[in-house]
Amino acid sequence: MTRAPDGRSAWAAAAVLLFALFALVGTSLLFGSVRLSPGEVWNALFGSGDAQAVTIVRELRLPRALLGALVGGALAVSGAALQALLGNPLADPYLLGVSGGAACGTLLGALLGLGARGAWGSSFALPLAGFLGALVAVLLVGAGASVGGRLDRGRLLLSGVVVNALASAILLFLLSFGDAAHTQSFVFWMLGSLAGATPGAVKALALYVVLGLVLLLPLARAFDALQLGEETAATLGVRVETVKRIAYLAASLLAAAAVATTGIIGFVGLLVPHAVRRLAPGHRALLVLSFLGGAALLVSADALSRSLFAPAEISVGAVTALLGAPAFLILLRARP
C-alpha cells in the first residue's frame, strides 16, 4: 500500500531544498555577463574591491537572486494556503485571478500617484494597493463559487477564469487609459520579470513575506483539520471562519506583494505545493517546503530566462508558464 509522507521525509526534504536554494543563490551571484572570479564576488559581497564589481554583486546580482527567492516562496506559500482553504489542489493565485486582481490594484495605485515603480517609497506602498485588488478578486471568486453559503469546489476554477478575464479587461482598460509613458513600463512589468530588482524592493517584499508567513504558519494545524471538511474541523474546535479570513488575507497579501514587485508570474503556486506535498505529512511542513521549493524554482527559472537567449532576456513569467501549463493539464487529467 502507498506510504504517505512522515516527519522524517519532510525534514530531509527541507534540508535538501535549503541546501539547493543556497547553492542556486550562490551560483546566481557567481555568474553573469561580466566575468568575476569567486574571490572578487566574495570581496564585493562585503563591499570591498573594485567599485563596479561591488555594484554588480550588491545591487544587481544579490537583489535579483533574493527577490527571486522571496517572490517564488511567496507565490508557492500563497498557492498552498489557497489549496488548503478551498480544498482544491488546482488552486493557484494566478489561476484564481488573485494575481490579476493584484496587478489591477497595483496599476491603479501607480496611476493614482502612489509612486513610480522602482522608487523607494513605492516599494512599500504599491503592494498594499495590489493587496486591495487581490482581496477584491478573492471575494469575487468566492461569490462566484458559493452555492448556498458554501464554496463549490468544482465551480471555483470556473469562477477564477471569470475573475481572471475581468482582471485582464480592467488591466487593458487602465493601460489604454494611461499615457504611453506609463503603458510601456507596465507592459514590461506585467510580463513578469526580476530584472528591476533593487535592494529597496527586496526589503519591502521581505517585510510582507514575513508578515504573511507569521499569519499563516500558526494556522497549519487548522489547515490539517480542514482537510476533513469544514464541518468536521468545526467539531474539532477549529474556528473555521476566523481561520479562513486570516488565511485569505495572508494568501492575498503574499501574492499581491509578489505581483506588485515583479509582475505576474504564473503557476508557481500550483506547481510547487503539488511537488512537495508528497513529502509533507501536514501543513506546517507543506508551507515550509513550499516556501523553499518556490524560492528554488523561481531562482532557477530566472537563471533560465537570462541564459536561454543570452544576451537577450525573456520574461521569467514565460518560463514558469512554459513549465506550469503542461503540468496543470496533467494534474487536471489526473483528477479522479
Added chain:
Amino acid sequence: MTPRLEAHGLSAGYGGKAVLEGVSLGLAPGRVSVLLGENGSGKSTLLKALAGVLKPQAGDVRLAGRSLGSVPRREAARAIGYLPQGFEPLFPMRARDLVLLGRTPHLSAFGVPGAGDRAAAEAALLEMDATALADADIRAMSGGERQRVLLARVLAGAPDVLLLDEPTANLDPRHRFLVLDAMRRRAAAGGSVLFSTHEIDVASEGADDAVLLAGGRVLAEGPVGTTLTGRLLSELFAVSACVSPGAGGKPLVSFGPPPAR
C-alpha cells in the same frame, strides 16, 4: 439520570427549508442509541444539529444542561465526537496523522501533539484494527479501511458523546462487530452514543435505545424492546416487518416487500 446531550423542539435544515421539525430527544450516559429512518428522513441533519455543525432554526440543543451555542468551542469539541458521512480525501495524509487530528481539541492553541496524544491515537488505531494501516496514505485505502481510520479519529478524541453517521458503512461483518464493541465500551465507561444505520441487524445488535425518524419528526423513541416493533418498523419503512425475540432478548427483525394494496 439527566441526559447529557438533548434536543428540545429542534428544527433545522438548509437555506430556509426545514428538514427537522420539532424534534425532542435525549442521550443518556451509558446508553447506545440508534437512529433509524428512510432516506431523507433527516438522520444526518439531526446528527449535524446535535454536533453543533448546523445551527437550529428553532428550538435548542443542550450539552449537560447548557445551550450548545453558549458552550466554549473547545469544551464542546472535547465533549462531542462527530463522524460525518462520506469523506473524499484530496491530499495525501498518513492514517496516523489523520487520527491524531482527533486530538485537536486537547492541544493548546498552536500546540504540538505530545506523547499522550500520540498514545491515544495509537490506541484508537488498535481498537479499530487499523494499526497496520498507520503509515499508509488514506487516499489509497479501500472504503472500509478508510472508515475504520475515520472512526479511530473520533475515538482518539475520547469524547463523552459520540455522534456517528453510518459508522458501519462499507464494513465487513468482523469489523462491524468491532465498531459495535467500541461503541458498547464507550457507553459502559459512561459515554453516550447515537449512530445512524440502514442495517436493521446492526441496530438491533448494537443499540439499547432507538430513535425512529420519519419526515423530520420523531415517530418513536425509547428502548429497542418498545421501539423496534413490527408495527412501528412497518410504518417507518413502509415495508412489512416481522420481529421475533432473538438471543439475549435482542429483537430479531426481518423485512418483506410492502404489503399489497
Added chain:
Amino acid sequence: MGVSDFARDLPGSAGKARLGGFAPDLERVVQLAPDLVVVSRDGTDRAAWEKLTSMGLNVLVTGGTTLGGVLDDVARVGAAIGEPEKAAALVGSLKGRIAAAEARGRAHRGKTALVLVWPDPPVVAGRATFVGDVLARAGFTNAAPAAAGDWPRVSLETLAAWNPDLVIRPATAENAEAFGAALRGGAFRVVPAVRDGRVATLPGDLLERPGPRLVDALEALAALGSAP
C-alpha cells in the same frame, strides 16, 4: 489628408486629421477617400493596412530596415504621388548629406556605442535595425553583438559587460519618466559610460522613425564629440 499620431510634430502636419497610431482609425481613413495611403510596416497593425488594401485603397507599405531601404521608400512614395523627379532630387540631396556625415563619422572609428531605446528593463537597438545602420554609418561600432538580435532586452550587467564608450539615449515624451526614474535608481552606474557621463541625448523622433529624418539623426551622431 490626414496624418498618424507618430507624425504629429512633422512640419505640415498641423491642422491635419489625426488618424491614430499603431491601430489607425479605419473609418476616418476611408472617410477621407485618399488617393494614397502610406503606412510603415513595423509601425502599423498589419491587419489594418491589409484591410485597406482589400477595400481597394492604394496602400504603399514602407519598411526600410537600413538607411538605403529608407531612401528606396522615399523614391517609391515619390513615384506613387506622381513626383518621381522631386523624390529623386530629395534622395540625391539625402545621399549627399549621408556621404558627408559618414566622412565626418570616420573620426569615431574604433569607438563603441549603444542606443538605449528603453531603460527599465534595458532594451537596445541591434545591428540589423535601421537605428543600428545609422549608428554604424556615424562611425560607431554597435556595442551589442549581432547575435543579440534586433531589439534585445538585456540586463544592466550585460550593458556593463558590453561596456560601450558612449550611450545614446533617444529622448521622447514617452520615455522621459522611465529614463529619469531608472537613472536616478543608481544601479545604472555599473555601466561605465553612464557613470562617467558619456551619454548623448538625441530627439527620439529623429532616430526612432524610419523616414528621411533619420539623416538628421545620422548627422547629429556623426557630429558627436567634435566642435560645433
